[in-house]
Amino acid sequence: MENFYSQKLLEHFRNPHNWGRIKNPDGKGEVGNIVCGDVMHLYIKVKKDKKGKEKIEDVKFETLGCPAAIATSSVLTDLVKGKTLSEALKVKREDIVKSLGGLPKMKIHCSVLAIDALCEAIYDYFKRQKKPIPKEIQKRHQRIQREKKLIEEKYKEWLK
């Protein structure tokens, strides 16, 4: 296992950053892959800076999943904390993989889960603010929901 995962990943898994719940979040993203079973919740607090830009002031996660899912969740919070929403949305799964010092091929989908959770939290933020949701986020939100439905359809027998 020590060689399967990078040292950096093991550090994040054993001492994850920013884990827990934010009580009254400005946005919450709930994503999961019900086939592999991993579930991630991401909470964000958003505050406008002096220039009026919306920044992620605080971020926390809760994840039920494998070491890679927990470590990618942890590293995502590091990558987006203090960033503006538009900067945070530019974080890609490659950035997560790089920050972790690599990720086994079969675990790449875990990094996608973290990215999706962030997108869903920001989508939720815009919705709560009753602000127009940028097209890009809307598109990604629809894709995430569509994929969720597809998997639920495929495994509906098990989910009764």
Add this chain to the structure above:
Amino acid sequence: MKEKRKKIYLDFAATTPVDPRVLEAMLPYFSEKFGNSASLHSFGQEAKKALEESRAKLAQILNVKESEIIFTSSATESNNLALKGVAFANKDKGRHIIISSIEHDCVLNSARWLEKQGFEVTYLPVDKYGIVDLEKLKKSIRKDTLLVSVIHASNEIGTIEPIEEIGNICKEKGVFFHTDAAQSFGKIEIDLSKINVDLLTASSHKIYGPKGAALLYKKENVKIEPLLHGGGHEFGFRASTVNVPAIVGFAKAAEICQKEMKEEKKRLENLRDKLIKGVLEKIKGAHLTGHPTKRLPNNASFWFERVEGEAILLELDSFGIAVSTGSACASKSLEPSHVLLAIGLTPPQAHGSLRITLGRWTKEEEIDYLLQVLPKIIERLRKLSPFK
């Protein structure tokens, strides 16, 4: 959380270390008595003698004829040979095969491959403990059924199948019965003179023998087609220069298991039951998988609510404890174990599965230590989860 400890191996169902007595028996057959058992000169005959003595030992343990033991390289190969061998040699008589839904991947995927070759496969359901449905078996056997293959004891949940009853049903209906005994051989008694089994797979590296040796017992009257064609080794059923040192080790390992079985079985059952009791008492939301009593003496398997198996595995590894999981996260296919789904677990439940398997060198202190660290690990991981 990170104190250094001696390493504790609790994954004996995956593989076992070679017993020093086995290693000693094998050593002369590498450099000194290295001959090819097919050669007619004294070097060859020396190897041939060791090979046949090993065959005799294993035949005696199983209570069968020596000519009914075919040596192979692995349980996977033996299972492939049983399924494909019977299917292709008897295809004029029928094209239907029955296997249980909790077979090892090598039986399952051999059956799936045979489906692609035009054979028909029925997958027998099991109950919540993993025991095959005998009524369904009776109903599933047809005129064109060639073979029934049911694992003797599950490698994942440890449940022991009623192979005696299955054997009787197969005999009555006139179909061949194969059982994969890779996990049970050497651990619980198997006397083939008392039960009706036509083909049986046994493996060396699960019983403190070396890797690279296994056998397929095949009753004299069962026709099979070989998978490997060549120089007519192993009665023409398995061509390849015979791996004499490994087979000598296999026979020695089986002999030791047979001699020590009664006591060792009891010792392991006590440790297993202590472990199961401890886990179920100390950890909320812990569930035993497999049958509570009809199970391998060394298998304790569970699923835990709201926690993922690979995460538990990695945490235990940091304490020096090695175990196994059937979680989808830890599988190459990213699908949960088909065995856990077959006993009725949902994918989220299978997600939290853990298999702990004990062996010859497992001590009570090791079980105590595991019982001390496992609750803490699960508590920490559950704190990270969104579900409380």
